[in-house]
Amino acid sequence: MKRKVTAQVVSQRKIAQDVYELWIATDLSQEVRPGQFLGIYPKDKSMLLPRPISVCEACAQEGRLRLVYRIAGQGTREFSTYRTGDDVAVLGPLGNGFPLDAGEDKRVFLMGGGIGVPPLLELAKRLCASKQIILGYRDAQLFLAEDFARHGSLYVATEDGSAGTRGNVMDAIAQNGLTADLIYACGPMPMLRAIKRYAEEKGIPAYLSLEEHMACGVGACLGCVAKTKDVDAHSNVRNARICTDGPVFEAREVEI
Amino acid sequence: MRKLAARRGGMEISMNTKVTIAGVEFSNPVMTASGTFGSGMEYSEFVDLNRLGAVVTKGVANVPWPGNPTPRVAEVYGGMLNAIGLQNPGIDLFLKRDIPFLKQFDAKIIVNVCGKTVEDYVEVVERLGDEPAVSMLEINVSCPNVKEGAIAFGQKADALSKITAEVKKHARQPIIMKLSPNVTDIAEMARAAEEAGADALSLINTLTGMKIDIHRRTFALANKTGGMSGPAIKPIAVRMVYQAAQAVKIPIIGMGGIGSGEDAIEFLLAGATAVSVGAMNFVNPYATVEVVEGIEAYLQKYGIKDVNELIGAVRER
Numbered sequence: 352m353k354r355k356v357t358a359q360v361v362s363q364r365k366i367a368q369d370v371y372e373l374w375i376a377t378d379l380s381q382e383v384r385p386g387q388f389l390g391i392y393p394k395d396k397s398m399l400l401p402r403p404i405s406v407c408e409a410c411a412q413e414g415r416l417r418l419v420y421r422i423a424g425q426g427t428r429e430f431s432t433y434r435t436g437d438d439v440a441v442l443g444p445l446g447n448g449f450p451l452d453a454g455e456d457k458r459v460f461l462m463g464g465g466i467g468v469p470p471l472l473e474l475a476k477r478l479c480a481s482k483q484i485i486l487g488y489r490d491a492q493l494f495l496a497e498d499f500a501r502h503g504s505l506y507v508a509t510e511d512g513s514a515g516t517r518g519n520v521m522d523a524i525a526q527n528g529l530t531a532d533l534i535y536a537c538g539p540m541p542m543l544r545a546i547k548r549y550a551e552e553k554g555i556p557a558y559l560s561l562e563e564h565m566a567c568g569v570g571a572c573l574g575c576v577a578k579t580k581d582v583d584a585h586s587n588v589r590n591a592r593i594c595t596d597g598p599v600f601e602a603r604e605v606e607i
Numbered sequence: 608m609r610k611l612a613a614r615r616g617g618m619e620i621s622m623n624t625k626v627t628i629a630g631v632e633f634s635n636p637v638m639t640a641s642g643t644f645g646s647g648m649e650y651s652e653f654v655d656l657n658r659l660g661a662v663v664t665k666g667v668a669n670v671p672w673p674g675n676p677t678p679r680v681a682e683v684y685g686g687m688l689n690a691i692g693l694q695n696p697g698i699d700l701f702l703k704r705d706i707p708f709l710k711q712f713d714a715k716i717i718v719n720v721c722g723k724t725v726e727d728y729v730e731v732v733e734r735l736g737d738e739p740a741v742s743m744l745e746i747n748v749s750c751p752n753v754k755e756g757a758i759a760f761g762q763k764a765d766a767l768s769k770i771t772a773e774v775k776k777h778a779r780q781p782i783i784m785k786l787s788p789n790v791t792d793i794a795e796m797a798r799a800a801e802e803a804g805a806d807a808l809s810l811i812n813t814l815t816g817m818k819i820d821i822h823r824r825t826f827a828l829a830n831k832t833g834g835m836s837g838p839a840i841k842p843i844a845v846r847m848v849y850q851a852a853q854a855v856k857i858p859i860i861g862m863g864g865i866g867s868g869e870d871a872i873e874f875l876l877a878g879a880t881a882v883s884v885g886a887m888n889f890v891n892p893y894a895t896v897e898v899v900e901g902i903e904a905y906l907q908k909y910g911i912k913d914v915n916e917l918i919g920a921v922r923e924r
């Protein structure tokens with residue numbers, strides 16, 4: 352059930368330029384699914400809204416969640432100052448996450464770009480499939496790549512060519528001659544658009560995790576909509592709420 | 608009636624939190640601000656809707672509205688901007704799905720109505736007239752995010768009178784006119800609505816604002832402008848509620864940045880009979896019930912037997 356709770360910081364570590372790994376202790380770890388996210392509330396009261404941050408990894412036994420985020424503004428900058436033992440107010444679990452059964456026993460791509468890499472880790476851990484993991488980075492700071500390598504065959508692309516394929520994740524699948532029956536992806540919009548086109552050409556399903564600015568995070572304010580192909584059952588117009596109907600959508604359902 | 612037994616100086620005192628607006632009785636003065644609480648479904652996971660005086664729904668029109676492009680929301684210092692553009696599923700689905708859901712709870716149902724023309728409003732108001740579970744109608748003439756007409760109703764006294772009178776003629780339930788704060792003289796608007804037949808007023812709707820993303824050199828919202836809400840607007844809202852209360856006799860529902868019992872008490876003292884919790888639901892999904900409890904605690908602390916004693920009770924210093 353969704354709730355707002357106080358979690359404790361277990362540890363915080365910088366893992367790349369402006370990218371931090373934050374482990375928090377919370378009982379939300381028992382129920383989160385891959386691709387779901389949390390709303391993290393800054394302590395500075397001039398910032399009202401929860402920051403949507405995806406679950407990177409969940410350790411139910413130890414009661415911990417791993418979040419990986421990039422400093423993007425005031426809120427995430429505040430998060431980067433948190434130390435072991437600090438309290439953090441979090442709302443969750445939010446959204447639906449990636450459908451695991453869709454990819455079960457299939458040959459799948461897990462495609463992550465930039466700060467879209469972390470949300471795929473828990474999926475990579477839990478999914479029983481033949482996993483080809485394709486990660487795109489700016490440069491050779493390949494955060495989380497080692498964790499992913501344990502869960503499938505890893506391919507890397509970097510914008511500056513300093514590691515793996517020069518270019519993006521699409522260049523990496525072309526260069527390595529990879530194919531799949533299904534795609535899970537998270538990353539910047541141009542990458543998601545390219546994947547949507549690719550999946551349509553190949554006639555395969557692609558599950559894309561979308562982003563939008565949010566206020567409530569729970570489906571009440573209608574702030575975070577994505578354009579849908581058909582009329583959405585809840586909204587009765589061609590808009591679905593990313594925070595509750597998503598953030599993961601099958602590519603054919605949305606116009607991005 | 609919600610009676611509370613409180614222990615004060617060893618004495619049991621019983622407290623009344625019930626308020627009445629246009630003949631409709633509410634178990635307490637706490638409501639939800641339209642558009643921030645959907646039709647209650649989403650927040651029913653966090654709070655017991657039976658504890659609220661009323662749920663005020665998101666604005667509903669005669670037909671489904673798609674709303675504005677995204678980004679629709681942006682945070683600003685101590686508040687937020689929104690330009691949802693009154694996305695709503697239309698009255699048909701609303702009556703079929705949202706009303707039956709809300710009927711399960713003790714909270715009274717107030718439906719917020721929007722439209723582009725007077726005829727649109729009248730159509731929705733007439734459809735709702737057949738629904739006895741709906742206690743009151745709140746007429747949104749003040750949404751700054753729809754360009755066709757609606758804003759004009761709420762910003763000119765004569766247009767406000769006209770739509771108030773027209774809606775009143777067709778409404779079976781008492782009507783609350785929701786006033787825009789984006790006017791020079793709120794008292795004039797309040798009087799215009801009262802004279803035209805409004806049963807109650809609610810204020811404030813959002814203040815028109817703008818945020819610019821200096822890194823991208825673009826507007827933060829696709830709509831360029833958006834309505835500001837949240838704690839940063841509270842002093843303006845309190846002032847406007849006070850001015851409106853001085854100008855009219857009909858009850859007022861006050862809102863703007865309310866997130867605690869203390870905030871709510873300020874509005875009651877300024878002259879509001881009830882209050883709504885809006886953007887603060889996003890900050891604290893338990894806010895509505897905490898406001899109810901905060902009001903009760905205040906009554907207890909000062910030994911006040913009836914919440915109605917607080918309405919408009921602010922004194923000159």
Ligand SMILES: Cc1cc2nc3c(=O)[nH]c(=O)nc-3n(C[C@H](O)[C@H](O)[C@H](O)COP(=O)(O)OP(=O)(O)OC[C@H]3O[C@@H](n4cnc5c(N)ncnc54)[C@H](O)[C@@H]3O)c2cc1C
Nearest residue numbers: 402403404405419420421423424425426427562563564682
């Ligand atoms: C479902 C979802 C999952 C996400 N997962 C992650 C993640 O795992 N790691 C990570 O680093 N980032 C993630 N993001 C992006 C992250 O939410 C933003 O970077 C963050 O909110 C920025 O906050 P800020 O205060 O630092 O920036 P500011 O620009 O100061 O924020 C101002 C306001 O805009 C909002 N905002 C700014 N950028 C974004 C954005 N890209 N998406 C949504 N809202 C935004 C903020 O939440 C805040 O309300 C995710 C976004 C979504 C929608």
Ligand SMILES: Cc1cc2nc3c(=O)[nH]c(=O)nc-3n(C[C@H](O)[C@H](O)[C@H](O)COP(=O)(O)O)c2cc1C
Nearest residue numbers: 640641642666689747811812836837863864885886
């Ligand atoms: C996301 C959002 C959507 C809103 N939608 C509506 C609406 O549909 N109809 C309406 O009359 N007011 C709407 N409002 C205005 C609120 O009901 C309220 O008047 C205003 O936000 C001030 O209160 P607050 O500061 O507590 O949020 C909306 C406000 C927000 C933040």
Ligand code: FES
Nearest residue numbers: 568570572573594
């Ligand atoms: S953020 Fe409010 S509906 Fe998604």
